[in-house]
Amino acid sequence: MLKPLSAYSVVWFRAGTGCDEGGQNAICRQDFSCIGHSGTIHPFMHIGRCRCAGGTRQHMTTDTDSAVELRGVTFRRGTRAIFEGIDLRIPRGQVTGIMGPSGCGKTTLLRLIAAQLKPHKGELLVNGQNLHALSRGRLFEARKQFGVLFQSGALFTDMNVFENVAFPLRVHTQLTDELIRDIVLMKLQAVGLRGAIDLMPDELSGGMKRRVALARAIALDPDILLYDEPFVGQDPIAKGVLVRLIRLLNDALGITSIVVSHDLAETASIADYLYVVGDRQVLGQGSPEELMNSGDPRILQFMQGSPDGPVPFHFNAPDYRTDLLGGNHG
Amino acid sequence: MAKHSALERLQLLGRAGIDVIGAMGRSGITLMHVLFGRRGAGTGWHLLVRQLYFVGVLSLAIIVVSGLFIGMVLALQGYTILVDFGSEQAVGQMVALTLLRELGPVVTALLFAGRAGSALTAEIGNMKSTEQLSSLEMIGVDPLKYIIAPRLWAGFISMPLLSAIFTVVGIWGGAMVAVDWLGVYEGSYWGNMIASVDFHKDVINGMIKSVVFAFVVTWIAVFQGYDCVPNSEGISRATTRTVVYASLAVLGLDFVLTALMFGDF
Numbered sequence: 022m023l024k025p026l027s028a029y030s031v032v033w034f035r036a037g038t039g040c041d042e043g044g045q046n047a048i049c050r051q052d053f054s055c056i057g058h059s060g061t062i063h064p065f066m067h068i069g070r071c072r073c074a075g076g077t078r079q080h081m082t083t084d085t086d087s088a089v090e091l092r093g094v095t096f097r098r099g100t101r102a103i104f105e106g107i108d109l110r111i112p113r114g115q116v117t118g119i120m121g122p123s124g125c126g127k128t129t130l131l132r133l134i135a136a137q138l139k140p141h142k143g144e145l146l147v148n149g150q151n152l153h154a155l156s157r158g159r160l161f162e163a164r165k166q167f168g169v170l171f172q173s174g175a176l177f178t179d180m181n182v183f184e185n186v187a188f189p190l191r192v193h194t195q196l197t198d199e200l201i202r203d204i205v206l207m208k209l210q211a212v213g214l215r216g217a218i219d220l221m222p223d224e225l226s227g228g229m230k231r232r233v234a235l236a237r238a239i240a241l242d243p244d245i246l247l248y249d250e251p252f253v254g255q256d257p258i259a260k261g262v263l264v265r266l267i268r269l270l271n272d273a274l275g276i277t278s279i280v281v282s283h284d285l286a287e288t289a290s291i292a293d294y295l296y297v298v299g300d301r302q303v304l305g306q307g308s309p310e311e312l313m314n315s316g317d318p319r320i321l322q323f324m325q326g327s328p329d330g331p332v333p334f335h336f337n338a339p340d341y342r343t344d345l346l347g348g349n350h351g
Numbered sequence: 352m353a354k355h356s357a358l359e360r361l362q363l364l365g366r367a368g369i370d371v372i373g374a375m376g377r378s379g380i381t382l383m384h385v386l387f388g389r390r391g392a393g394t395g396w397h398l399l400v401r402q403l404y405f406v407g408v409l410s411l412a413i414i415v416v417s418g419l420f421i422g423m424v425l426a427l428q429g430y431t432i433l434v435d436f437g438s439e440q441a442v443g444q445m446v447a448l449t450l451l452r453e454l455g456p457v458v459t460a461l462l463f464a465g466r467a468g469s470a471l472t473a474e475i476g477n478m479k480s481t482e483q484l485s486s487l488e489m490i491g492v493d494p495l496k497y498i499i500a501p502r503l504w505a506g507f508i509s510m511p512l513l514s515a516i517f518t519v520v521g522i523w524g525g526a527m528v529a530v531d532w533l534g535v536y537e538g539s540y541w542g543n544m545i546a547s548v549d550f551h552k553d554v555i556n557g558m559i560k561s562v563v564f565a566f567v568v569t570w571i572a573v574f575q576g577y578d579c580v581p582n583s584e585g586i587s588r589a590t591t592r593t594v595v596y597a598s599l600a601v602l603g604l605d606f607v608l609t610a611l612m613f614g615d616f
Contacts, residue, residue, distance in 0.1 A: 135489055157493070158389045165491040175486035189490045192393030237490075 087146075088113040088245055088277035089134055094143035096126075096133060103129050105301040106143065116271050116278040118292035118309075120285065122323065125299040127281040128172070131247050134279065135167055136160055148244065165193060168238030169247045174230035176222040182209070182233050183218045189240040208236040212266060228259030232266070239270060245277045246270065252284040260284075264291055285324065289313075297323055378574040384493075385500045385573075391493040398501035406467045406502065407509025413466050414459060414513045415520050418450075421458060422521030425449055426528040430535065439533075443540035444547040446525035451548065451557045452613070455518035457605050460564035463510050464597035468572035471502055472593040475576025476586035484577075499573050506569025507562075514561035556612045563604060568597040 089111035096104045103126040111117045111134075121127050132138045133145060136152035144151060152163055176185050186205045190196060196204070209215040212232040222230060231251060238246060248267065252260050268291045271278040282288045289295065289309040297304045297312065297320050305312055305320040313324055322330030338344070355363065429442045475498060478484050484494040522544075529535040548554070572593045579589035 137485060137488060157384070158391070161391060161488070161491045161493050164489055167489055169486070169489040171482045171486060173482050175482035177483055177486075178481070188393075192490070192492055234486075241490075 086113050087111060088148060089279070090146045091133075092144045092146075094133065094140045094145055096129060096138065096140050102301050104133075104140075104298075107298070107301075107303050109296060109303055109306075111277060111279055112294055113277050114271075114275055115293040116267065116280060116291050118288040118295045119279065119281045119298060120283060120288055120295060120323070121298040121304075123283060126301075127283070127298060128249055130298065131169075131249050131279070131281050135164065135169060135247060165241055166244040167247060168241070168243035168245070170231060170235050170238050170249060170251055172250045172253060174222075174227075174234040176225075176230055176234055176237070178222050180222075181218075182214065182220050182222075182225070185222070185233060186236045186240055189237065193241060204240070205236075208240055209233075211239070211270070212236045213262070226259075228255050228262065231255075231259075231263065235263075235266060235270075239274065242274065243276065245279065248278065248280040248282070250282055250284075251280065252282055252287045260287055263287075267291055285326065299323070374578065377578060378570070381495065381499070381574055381577060382570060384495045385503055388493070388496060391496040393492045394496045394500070398497065399504055402501045402505035403509055406471070406505040407513065410463060410467050410509070410513055411516070413462055414517050417458065417462055418455075418517035418520035419524040421454060421517075422446060422450065422524030423528045425454075425521070426525035426533075429525075430529055430533050439529075439535055440539035441543055442529045442535055443522075443525070443542075443544040446529070447522055447544045447548050448553060450518045450521045450525075451553045453605070453609075455514050455521065456557055456560040456564055457601060459510060459514040459517045459561065460568055460601040461598055463506070463513065463565075464568045464572070464594055464601070467506065468568050468593050468597050469590045471506070471569070471572040472576040472579070472590045473586055475499070475502070475573060476579040476581070476589050479577070479579060480581035480583075480586060494577075499577060502573050503569050506572070507565050510565030510568065511558055511561040514564075515558070518557070552612075556608075559612075560605065560608050563608065564601050567600050567604065571597045571600065 087110040089109075091107055091109040093106045093108060094104055095102065095106050109130075119127055119130060129138060133140055134147065136145075136147075136155075139153050145153060147163075148166065150163065152160060155163055177188065180188065183202075183205055186208050187201050190201045190204060194201075205218070206215055209218060212235050214229060214232050214236065217225065217229060217233070222233075225233065246267075251263050251267065255263065264287050267278060267280060270276070280288055280292065292309060294306070295309055295312050296306045299319065304323075305315055305317055307315070312320055315321055315324070319331045321327075425446045426442055429445045430439050433439045433442055433445070475484075478494075478498065484498065487494045487497055526537075526540055530537045530540050575589040575593045575596075576586075579585045
């Protein structure tokens with residue numbers, strides 16, 4: 022007797038090896054037989070992942086509940102410190118927002134997590150693994166556990182929408198063209214752009230580009246989805262769509278989502294947990310409600326969007342009067 | 352314009368020196384990864400074939416037209432000088448030797464740097480500024496293997512072939528002017544050429560030059576794109592640097608190679 026969809030937990034297995042948990046579901050293979058368990062085709066489901074009774078997620082074998090953990094991380098650009106010994110834990114399976122004023126290093130933090138930048142000090146663990154200690158080849162292999170939505174979308178301009186979403190599947194799997202097509206259609210259906218399958222990136226609006234990029238980011242069913250300023254430059258409808266998608270994908274796929282943003286309302290509305298960074302450190306953390314009621318004036322200034330407060334409006338500069346009277350420049 | 356003290360100027364000079372050495376180090380590391388790194392996900396011959404088309408086939412028009420006109424001009428100039436000495440029959444060997452030893456490899460390399468090299472830099476720089484290279488990294492695909500390597504090999508393979516085509520077309524253009532227009536005896540034009548051109552000394556040495564230029568020009572082009580500051584000004588500067596550095600490198604290396612190949616020391 023099959024259980025309803027809500028009763029099935031997510032099980033990971035290698036393509037072609039089948040799922041050996043859940044008794045009757047041992048037949049899950051590349052033939053999509055697992056889709057039938059729930060009686061409906063789930064838009065995010067495909068080879069490599071199935072829902073079956075009694076299963077446990079393979080990546081939960083790590084002994085920590087943190088998907089990402091930063092311990093005393095210091096990062097500098099030249100002589101300027103961006104982060105000075107910060108500690109941060111991203112809880113598994115939740116939407117975590119990383120917020121802070123522009124230029125505080127939020128995107129840098131995302132690139133550190135994705136091992137595109139190397140910290141000068143400290144340790145950074147992803148699923149218990151220190152990516153910065155891996156060789157170049159193994160690092161690229163390990164990055165398959167990430168999906169990243171870049172600020173610009175970063176679609177490949179010489180490929181149409183279909184080829185963009187199919188790209189990760191083509192390079193990392195041996196699936197047939199028919200299967201890849203079905204998976205791409207499911208991913209595009211999930212972001213509402215199945216109808217745009219033949220369009221080129223320059224024919225898409227900014228919001229559509231990000232949704233296609235999101236479909237590409239989830240093509241390989243990553244463990245961790247990183248969003249870099251997903252709401253910047255979007256109209257209210259596109260923002261609403263993205264907010265809904267981030268929450269929906271996180272819950273449906275059971276993944277960990279990290280949203281880097283300075284859009285307070287949108288991020289607070291979907292985040293389970295928030296970090297506020299600034300001034301080279303983590304200023305505060307907690308649920309959106311906790312941060313709204315924080316006693317720290319720096320956090321309150323950010324959460325309430327006040328122009329005046331401990332975070333200065335002006336970048337470090339010499340005395341204004343001295344400068345105007347012909348100080349150091351000239 | 353800010354004024355600098357002598358000490359500040361010394362500091363700027365030192366910083367510029369460190370930047371140059373740093374760039375050379377980065378370009379060397381990039382080259383090592385491209386040539387000897389493990390073959391990564393997504394790579395394949397189809398990428399090379401595609402780049403051979405963009406880098407090589409699409410450069411054919413400018414190479415053929417330039418080769419034709421340079422051969423014609425060489426024949427015309429050679430004829431007007433040689434005819435004063437009654438040696439106009441030697442115009443064929445003059446055209447052939449000039450093209451095989453020097454102008455074929457050098458002009459092809461300069462044209463290649465301007466046409467394909469600048470395009471490679473701009474394309475890779477644009478991919479960097481639009482985060483496409485970062486995106487590839489995060490998909491688990493090494494951009495050095497997927498983007499840079501096929502372009503480097505395509506330039507490396509296609510430029511010597513373009514140089515050969517340039518030389519052949521130039522010799523043919525020389526024959527059109529010397530034989531068909533100026534009336535040099537056809538048997539002398541081709542006969543003197545065959546008698547004086549040495550396969551090893553002239554043809555092979557010319558090809559070696561072309562291979563060296565291909566390697567240097569394409570390396571400079573792809574590295575400048577990969578290492579550029581990812582904004583419009585950075586891409587513009589990188590593209591300019593590609594043409595300037597590649598041209599200077601070709602001309603400087605040409606002297607060194609000529610001295611090694613043809614200098615009787």
